[in-house]
Amino acid sequence: MVNVIINGHKMNVPKDYTILKACDDLGIHIPTLCHDERIDPHAACRLCIVEIEGMDELPTSCSTKVKDGMKIKTHSNRVRKARKDILSLIVANHPLDCIMCDNSGNCKLQEYCYEYGISEVEFKGEKKNYKTDYSNPFYYSDQNKCINCGKCVRICNELQCVGAIGFNERGFKTHIGAPFDMELNESECVSCGNCVSVCPVGALMPKIKERIRYEELKEVRTTCPYCGVGCQMDLLVLDGKIVDVKPADGPSNENLLCVKGRFGFKFLDHPDRLKKPLIKRDGKFVETSWEEAYKIIAKNIKKIKNENGPDAFAGFSSARCSTEENYLFQKLFRAALGTNNVDHCARL
Amino acid sequence: MTNSIKEIEGTDLMFVTGSNTTENHPVIATKMRRAIKKGAKLIVADPRKIELADDADVFLQIRPGTNTALFNGLMHVIIKEGLEDKNYIENRCENYEALKELVKDYTPEKVAEICNINSKDLIKAAKLYAKANKASIFYAMGITQHTTGTYSVMAIANLANLCGNIGIESGGVNPLRGQNNVQGACDMGALPNVYPGYQKVEDSEVNKKFEKAWESKLSDKVGLTIPEMLDSADNGDVRFLYVMGENPMISDPDTNHVEKVLNETEFLVVQDIFLTETAELADVVLPAAAFAEKDGTFTNTERRIQRIRKAIDAPGEAKPDWLIIMEIMNSIGYDKKYNNPAEVMEEIASVTPQYGGISYDRLALKVDGLGLQWPCPTNTHQGTKYLHKGNHARGKGLFLPHDHSDSKELPDKEFPLIMTNGRVLYHYHTRSMTGRVKGLNEKAPESYIEVNPSTASKLNIVNNEKVKVISRRGEIKTKVKITDIVAPNVVFIPFHYKEGSANVLTNPALDKIAKIPEYKSCTVRIEKL
Numbered sequence: 001m002v003n004v005i006i007n008g009h010k011m012n013v014p015k016d017y018t019i020l021k022a023c024d025d026l027g028i029h030i031p032t033l034c035h036d037e038r039i040d041p042h043a044a045c046r047l048c049i050v051e052i053e054g055m056d057e058l059p060t061s062c063s064t065k066v067k068d069g070m071k072i073k074t075h076s077n078r079v080r081k082a083r084k085d086i087l088s089l090i091v092a093n094h095p096l097d098c099i100m101c102d103n104s105g106n107c108k109l110q111e112y113c114y115e116y117g118i119s120e121v122e123f124k125g126e127k128k129n130y131k132t133d134y135s136n137p138f139y140y141s142d143q144n145k146c147i148n149c150g151k152c153v154r155i156c157n158e159l160q161c162v163g164a165i166g167f168n169e170r171g172f173k174t175h176i177g178a179p180f181d182m183e184l185n186e187s188e189c190v191s192c193g194n195c196v197s198v199c200p201v202g203a204l205m206p207k208i209k210e211r212i213r214y215e216e217l218k219e220v221r222t223t224c225p226y227c228g229v230g231c232q233m234d235l236l237v238l239d240g241k242i243v244d245v246k247p248a249d250g251p252s253n254e255n256l257l258c259v260k261g262r263f264g265f266k267f268l269d270h271p272d273r274l275k276k277p278l279i280k281r282d283g284k285f286v287e288t289s290w291e292e293a294y295k296i297i298a299k300n301i302k303k304i305k306n307e308n309g310p311d312a313f314a315g316f317s318s319a320r321c322s323t324e325e326n327y328l329f330q331k332l333f334r335a336a337l338g339t340n341n342v343d344h345c346a347r348l
Numbered sequence: 349m350t351n352s353i354k355e356i357e358g359t360d361l362m363f364v365t366g367s368n369t370t371e372n373h374p375v376i377a378t379k380m381r382r383a384i385k386k387g388a389k390l391i392v393a394d395p396r397k398i399e400l401a402d403d404a405d406v407f408l409q410i411r412p413g414t415n416t417a418l419f420n421g422l423m424h425v426i427i428k429e430g431l432e433d434k435n436y437i438e439n440r441c442e443n444y445e446a447l448k449e450l451v452k453d454y455t456p457e458k459v460a461e462i463c464n465i466n467s468k469d470l471i472k473a474a475k476l477y478a479k480a481n482k483a484s485i486f487y488a489m490g491i492t493q494h495t496t497g498t499y500s501v502m503a504i505a506n507l508a509n510l511c512g513n514i515g516i517e518s519g520g521v522n523p524l525r526g527q528n529n530v531q532g533a534c535d536m537g538a539l540p541n542v543y544p545g546y547q548k549v550e551d552s553e554v555n556k557k558f559e560k561a562w563e564s565k566l567s568d569k570v571g572l573t574i575p576e577m578l579d580s581a582d583n584g585d586v587r588f589l590y591v592m593g594e595n596p597m598i599s600d601p602d603t604n605h606v607e608k609v610l611n612e613t614e615f616l617v618v619q620d621i622f623l624t625e626t627a628e629l630a631d632v633v634l635p636a637a638a639f640a641e642k643d644g645t646f647t648n649t650e651r652r653i654q655r656i657r658k659a660i661d662a663p664g665e666a667k668p669d670w671l672i673i674m675e676i677m678n679s680i681g682y683d684k685k686y687n688n689p690a691e692v693m694e695e696i697a698s699v700t701p702q703y704g705g706i707s708y709d710r711l712a713l714k715v716d717g718l719g720l721q722w723p724c725p726t727n728t729h730q731g732t733k734y735l736h737k738g739n740h741a742r743g744k745g746l747f748l749p750h751d752h753s754d755s756k757e758l759p760d761k762e763f764p765l766i767m768t769n770g771r772v773l774y775h776y777h778t779r780s781m782t783g784r785v786k787g788l789n790e791k792a793p794e795s796y797i798e799v800n801p802s803t804a805s806k807l808n809i810v811n812n813e814k815v816k817v818i819s820r821r822g823e824i825k826t827k828v829k830i831t832d833i834v835a836p837n838v839v840f841i842p843f844h845y846k847e848g849s850a851n852v853l854t855n856p857a858l859d860k861i862a863k864i865p866e867y868k869s870c871t872v873r874i875e876k877l
């Protein structure tokens with residue numbers, strides 16, 4: 001542990017911490033567009049600069065470790081002015097149709113511009129003019145909005161380990177894409193969406209039909225319903241519907257998901273969902289009430305139990321259902337019906 | 349899994365066999381690749397040149413159904429070279445002499461012949477595995493879905509014990525469970541021979557305990573497995589079948605037989621979120637809530653119990669499965685009531701030693717949002733990261749050596765190709781969920797058969813051509829995909845699709861012990877249309 005003074009307050013923090021991490025733990029918010037806990041600091045956006053007593057330049061807090069006795073100012077006038085300049089430069093090349101942007105309300109750039117009082121474009125720069133790549137069924141890439149923070153490229157390379165995207169061309173023309181700017185859907189991309197989830201602006205966006213009012217979104221933490229990895233994710237709920245999914249920091253997935261967990265939720269409100277109990281009459285299904293369905297089931301159980309005893313019953317439980325439901329299912333067969341004829345498709 | 353997913357990044361070597369991890373457990377595969385970047389070695393043994401094979405230090409493209417021979421061969425080399433962990437074997441294992449005796453015959457040359465691989469690669473793999481400090485084995489259905497599946501699983505455990513890799517961090521034997529909660533379903537005794545917590549139904553003490561807890565007379569007779577249930581329904585012994593959240597019409601082997609049985613079963617209840625192929629055959633269909641519409645827990649492949657939480661309402665009158673089951677229980681005179689799944693978990697904890705310390709209070713986000721890994725016997729226990737630490741759970745690690753035996757069907761004149769099957773990245777099991785997600789269907793719209801270029805040219809078939817694939821049980825039509833992912837005598841079909849369903853062809857022959865059908869190896873022929 002080392003002692004540092006942050007904004008005049010004495011603090012005790014672990015010695016391997018960066019200034020950014022130390023501040024984050026202490027609840028001091030430093031803006032950054034390119035930082036991600038899971039990968040090494042990159043200092044690409046430079047927004048996280050701070051002032052350290054005795055140093056001339058302003059170092060990036062994401063890549064500077066704390067030192068004993070360090071005196072740090074995170075929001076001094078000098079720092080604020082420098083951040084404002086950085087933001088203005090980014091915005092100079094950024095389209096200003098925020099009202100039209102799908103990411104409005106969720107955009108880090110928008111948030112910081114507001115916070116740092118950037119209202120009009122101070123540096124009039126050249127705007128980019130790329131065609132939006134809509135080829136992938138789950139997300140699109142609008143490179144006109146990209147700020148080249150590089151997060152997506154690094155997530156795809158270093159965490160997802162697919163390496164589908166990279167920086168194409170140089171200088172002002174630098175943009176993110178698959179090799180030779182081939183369409184994303186034709187690339188090595190496995191549609192995990194992990195790049196989309198970290199994009200701080202509206203350059204990589206999930207294809208969502210609904211216009212999202214971010215302030216009204218409810219997030220519900222849950223476990224992915226597909227494979228046995230048990231990835232943790234947040235369901236984003238708007239007006240009683242799930243509109244998107246966000247990876248969460250679970251022990252097995254550490255903020256990653258695969259295509260099924262990330263984009264495979266649309267079956268939930270599919271019109272084919274069963275909504276009422278059905279019984280078959282003359283080879284055709286007709287809707288019925290729960291009461292009636294239970295009555296028919298109970299009647300058949302009674303009859304068969306009387307005639308053949310408990311071993312005439314058998315049940316397929318489900319590796320898709322919850323642990324509690326599996327418990328109750330086997331209990332129904334064992335305790336209520338009296339047979340051990342219960343199994344599930346563990347073998348399949 | 350004996351070990352945890354997080355431990356993958358710390359391993360020195362991964363041996364991945366019978367698991368196409370990048371497509372079936374994608375997020376685990378990302379961890380494997382990160383381990384490789386950090387310097388871990390990788391051995392892959394699989395009939396298909398799966399994506400991970402590209403990253404492998406040794407890739408063994410084995411003939412389907414020869415896993416046991418492969419493991420025995422690896423152990424032969426390790427013992428011959430004196431690379432076994434003598435201390436570990438001496439202190440922690442038993443029956444070593446029998447293993448030594450059995451694998452003596454499995455020379456690299458003999459095994460290379462059986463598995464259709466190069467003996468040098470086998471030797472290289474054996475040395476790599478044995479010399480790694482912390483070596484971990486990962487396997488999936490490619491190992492278990494054979495008539496020799498249980499013996500292969502034992503052989504894997506033998507191999508891990510031989511090199512002292514059980515009970516250590518970042519090592520172990522790690523079956524990757526395919527379905528979100530197959531672990532929880534097993535833990536809860538959704539199996540014909542055990543109560544929750546793997547307590548045997550034939551054990552009279554256990555029986556008494558549950559009779560008391562459940563206030564009911566219980567049977568001590570081991571019940572039927574799914575394939576046996578279908579056979580019993582076929583001959584009329586089973587008259588009432590209740591299928592919750594499964595779709596045997598697509599997922600079980602020999603679809604034609606399954607359809608006949610389900611059609612003839614006197615009373616079939618199916619409870620699901622969609623009218624699946626199986627539900628179509630039911631007498632009563634009960635509409636269930638999906639994962640996002642209810643509370644509960646899933647237990648993942650590393651034994652971690654994690655919450656699911658209700659985010660939205662179920663459509664129409666659909667109800668959560670737990671409520672439906674309870675109401676059925678109540679309607680036939682078993683009166684126990686639960687107000688919510690948390691109360692069910694309380695009861696689970698009271699009868700299941702491994703879950704003794706699990707409660708919704710502890711799984712709450714602010715308390716332990718990370719979930720708990722069983723065994724977690726008491727409410728102060730922090731859960732178990734890896735098993736068999738210091739000692740094997742049973743006392744000594746027991747070597748259980750077995751000989752290789754061939755798959756039930758071998759190629760012959762009439763059916764010259766070995767067919768294996770599996771999943772693709774974009775779909776899940778029988779597609780009742782993923783098949784209704786537009787983008788996933790766009791990515792993987794239909795069934796196909798992977799055929800090696802040399803086989804294709806012999807048969808005079810071209811890419812995308814529709815062909816007939818025939819086995820002793822049935823025939824399907826599907827599209828040809830020419831690729832050297834498969835060896836010349838092997839073909840692969842994903843099993844997700846109703847049209848061109850692999851399970852029309854698969855062999856229902858069972859592993860005698862685990863009763864798992866031999867999905868991963870049967871013989872077929874391809875005919876031009």
Ligand code: SF4
Pocket residue numbers: 155156160162163164165188189190191192193194195196
């Ligand atoms: S979706 Fe996944 S694979 Fe595709 S570019 Fe993004 S991170 Fe890479």
Ligand code: SF4
Pocket residue numbers: 224225226227228229230231253256257258259260261262373374375376
């Ligand atoms: S997100 Fe993908 S890897 Fe994770 S649990 Fe779901 S299906 Fe498995």
